[in-house]
Amino acid sequence: MNKIQIIGVGDDGVEGLTNHARAIIETADVLVGPANLLPKIAIGPDERIESGSDLHRLGETLRELSSRNVVLLAGGDPLFYGTARFLCDALGKDQFEVVPHVSSMQLAFARVKESWDDAYLTNLATQPLDRVVERIRTADRVGLFTTEEITPSALAAALLDRRIDYFNVYVCENLGSPDERVTQGDLSSLQGQTFGALNVMVLVRRQGVADRPQQMEGKRLFGNPDDQFLQSKPKRGLLTPMEVRCIALAVMDLGPTSIVWDVGAGSGSLAIEASQIVNGGQVYAIEMDAEDFGLMTDNAERYGCDTLIPVHGQAPEALAALPDPDVIFVGGTGRAVGELVDQIFDRLRPGGRFVVNVASPDNLVGVQTAFQRRNIEPSVRMVNIARGNYQLDRLRFEAVNPSFLISGTKP
Structure with a gap:
């Protein structure tokens, strides 16, 4: 059985790939990936399959293609809140090779010039909003992948609802692409704003703010x-x-x-x-x-x-x-x-x-x-x-x- 190659891709598409990643794609029999990434890869085979959002179905598709030379495209670092984590657990690590790209989370912290080594990092697609809000309450720095349902504006409203108003906030959109944009402000300024689907939200606690909410004193x-x-x-x-x-x-x-x-x-x-x-x-x-x-x-x-x-x-x-x-x-x-x-x-x-x-x-x-x-x-x-x-x-x-x-x- 051929190993499936999982290639991390940035918003800049082919231009951001290493020579090694390009060579793997060019020798593939079939390219599998999300609908927003496949058009960005002009090199490689003509046969292309959209991966969709159902990871269990994706696993079945990869099993069916196991006799062929398959490349799976994934956004950024596939092992950082990406599809590779699920697939390695579901099908076994020995079935895959992973070639990562810079994670959009890394890029976001680089853009706002903040360290992320001790930040609270999470994905709102996999964690309940209430639990995330409570973790943010006592954090110094936070990095979040938002969703279509829980947008930066919706998260800002949820935080302000609980009197968590002591963060500077950055919304980083389309990182690495020509239409990259970073919006800076406080949580109040985010309410009512709309952002692109490909965004990372970074929160940085203002200096001197107490670690414990007033209602939890004692x-x-x-x-x-x-x-x-x-x-x-x-x-x-x-x-x-x-x-x-x-x-x-x-x-x-x-x-x-x-x-x-x-x-x-x-x-x-x-x-x-x-x-x-x-x-x-x-x-x-x-x-x-x-x-x-x-x-x-x-x-x-x-x-x-x-x-x-x-x-x-x-x-x-x-x-x-x-x-x-x-x-x-x-x-x-x-x-x-x-x-x-x-x-x-x-x-x-x-x-x-x-x-x-x-x-x-x-x-x-x-x-x-x-x-x-x-x-x-x-x-x-x-x-x-x-x-x-x-x-x-x-x-x-x-x-x-x-x-x-x-x-x-x-x-």
Whole structure:
């Protein structure tokens, strides 16, 4: 089988190609590419196939042409938010050779003379607008590919709606072509303007602007004080204490795209803080008590947790339809925590972390036994915290109920 050559092309078409890229195109049997790129390539074979927007269909087309010498055209760097990423995952990296062009994102940052090595880069075609807006809120520099639906004007309106008005903005159109244009201004000036479809938007935070929005002052990524979470009065004190939460989140070893279960989430303090760390994954917070479930949804709304999904139900039945997790946290106050660990352990992905917080020695033994049945030696921490209180002119310490954190990694 011949390898498919993926060639990156700029807006300047043939003129911007290297001699190596030209030679590959000229020896091809068939040229495949988007409708806007094929006319720009005057060299190469007469047989040409439009790739269209359906990447699955494109993969089938390439399979059908596998016996021929095929060149696939792609805009800019095909591996930077391009078709090559999808195709290499779908068909296998060994099926392709990639010859990149300068990415339009690189060109955009070059035009506005800003470094992009620590910028937040994203594509509005693949990310929800709300999530992108929240990531922009705390970024210093941002580079975005917009879409026909979410234009630079629409994104500017969404940012201003959320009082994010502290960026200088550049819209870079048709980069590398004769009709290249860069529009500079603030977000307000973009509203109502129209731009070409081939654009990159760059946002640069003005110096001296605070990192945190006003409505989030006093709220932390994790380790928020217990009294910032709504709790039902009869059950007050059952919330995972702030210090234990911090240790548990560290032991859970979360990544930005982790899938997390918080089983027995209560009013959601740990799930909310986990979701603020897992900004590209999902946190499923499972709670059977109707009052606590309602408080959890209220707390999640106050913290703006767009990666938290509340699940009203009882484990293990409520877990059946959920995706297999990378991390499971169980807050155990019931008598059958060890049995629950046994019932749901197989759902944890290989290499995943299981962390359990219990208050009683009996539950500690039950969870240890469940881990050991899986040939996992659990790591056990006893967390005993005392908080200082001033009484008249003296400092006294008030103990928080001690608890145990049991953790293990699935082989």
